[in-house]
Amino acid sequence: MSAPSASHSQRRERLYLVWDIAIVVLVSANLLLLLVDSLFLLPPLNAGLEALAPSLHQAYDSAIHQRFMTIDLVFVSIFLLDVLAGWAMAIAERRYARWFFYPFVHWYDVLGCIPLSGFRLLRVLRLISLLIRLQRLGAIDIRRWRLYAFFERYYRVLMEELSDRVATRLLSSLQEEVQRSDDFTKRLTEQVIQPRKAALVDEIARRLETTVDKSYAENHQEVHRYVATLVTRTLEENQELTRLRRLPMGEHVAHAMERSLSDVASRVVHEAIDGLSSPRFKSLIGDLAGSGIDAWLYVDQRTDRVTEQVLIETLEMLKDEIAVQRWRDELDLR
The missing domain is CATH 1.10.287 (Helix Hairpins)
Known part of the structure; x- marks a missing residue:
């Protein structure tokens, strides 16, 4: 974008900003006027103001209340001019797909120009929309x-x-x-859980494999010591081995057998843990998990x-x- 074009765009944005601020001030003044005149029409407030400040009551009644429609029409003419100017700018800038979309998008602006009590309240929406626009432009910070x-x-x-x-x-x-519902549990089982049975079985098998692998990796020494202790206690309770210890060189043979059996048992445990990742073990776990899920999915009156x-x-x-x-x-x- 060239410098003259950028300067022209900035001037136009500043003009829009000044015009929006002016409209905000006018709408706020008009809404304040509507509020004050509505309160003036209330008999208790009207009588109270006349009793407390008769001169102010007389001045407001003659200068504003009796000319309220004329004053409001002045505001309406300015608001109508703003709507027409905004419509023209929207057409010139091609903001919408069709030229006649503007009054439908800004319906509250159009209806707020009608000088009737019900439509005047729509000017509050006009004020809110203007404040939101100024917020987006960075002119104000409503959040503060x-x-x-x-x-x-x-x-x-x-x-x-x-x-x-x-x-x-x-x-x-x-x-x-x-x-x-008489068959809610049955429908829950058949329509929600049963179609996902295979995924549940795979997830159970995967978690079991992961849990066992992790636990064994962290506690393999304790597992080996436990297996060795278990083998030793079993051999000590074996009568045949006790008689063997009484023979010459029997104690050495017994210790050798104990070490061999402990080593074999530890290797069996180690191989079993390593075998968790084998297809055969996964198939076994899948069958067990599937059987468990089938039992869990069985629905009777008590389960329901x-x-x-x-x-x-x-x-x-x-x-x-x-x-x-x-x-x-x-x-x-x-």
């Missing part, structure tokens, strides 16, 4: 405003309360559905009741967790 912090805090409280009630109602409906109760209590626990009002802790911290 105390008013924004106040509304943002209680907006979060409102959203949390609403979402908690919706979630609690949904969980209660789920509990009722589980209680009314137990599963139903577990689900209901789980949902109830979730409801209790949702019922915790965490926003109270946040407000206390602030």
Whole structure:
């Protein structure tokens, strides 16, 4: 982009910014006027103002209240000019796919120009949209405003309360559905668990292999000592070996047999652990896991009741967790 073009774009952005700020001020003034005049129409406030400050009451009544429609039409004419100017700029800049999309996108601006009490409230949306636009441009930082912090805090409280009630109602409906269903456990087994049986078996076998490998690698010395102790105790209780020890050179033979058997037993354990990664062992573990899952998936009337109760209590626990009002802790911290 050339320097003159960039300078022209910056001037145009500044012009938009000044115009938006002016419209924000005018909309704020108009909303303030609407609020004051609405309060003026209330008989108790009107009578109180007339009793406390009759001159102010008379001045407002003659200068503003009786000319309220005229004053409001002046604001409306400016707002209508803003809508038409924004529409023209949108067409010139081709912001939307069709030239007539602008009034539908900014419907609150268009309807807010209608000088009727119901439509005047839409000017609040106009003010909010302008503030959001200024926030995006970096002209203001609404998040630092105390008013924004106040509304943002209680907006979060409102959203949390609403979402908690919706979630609690949904969980209660789920509990009722589980209680009314006669074949929930069966459908859960057939439609959810059974199609994933192969994946579950593979996962169980993989975790078993990983667990045994890791445990043996960390405790192989203790395993060998335990095997040696077990072999020694078994041989000491063997009557034939006891008689062998009484023969000449029998003690040496017995010790040699003990060492050999301990070594053989340790090697058997080691080979068994190494064999966990073999296809044959994986097939064995898969068969065992599959048999276990089949037994677990077997559904009878008692199993159905137990599963139903577990689900209901789980949902109830979730409801209790949702019922915790965490926003109270946040407000206390602030």
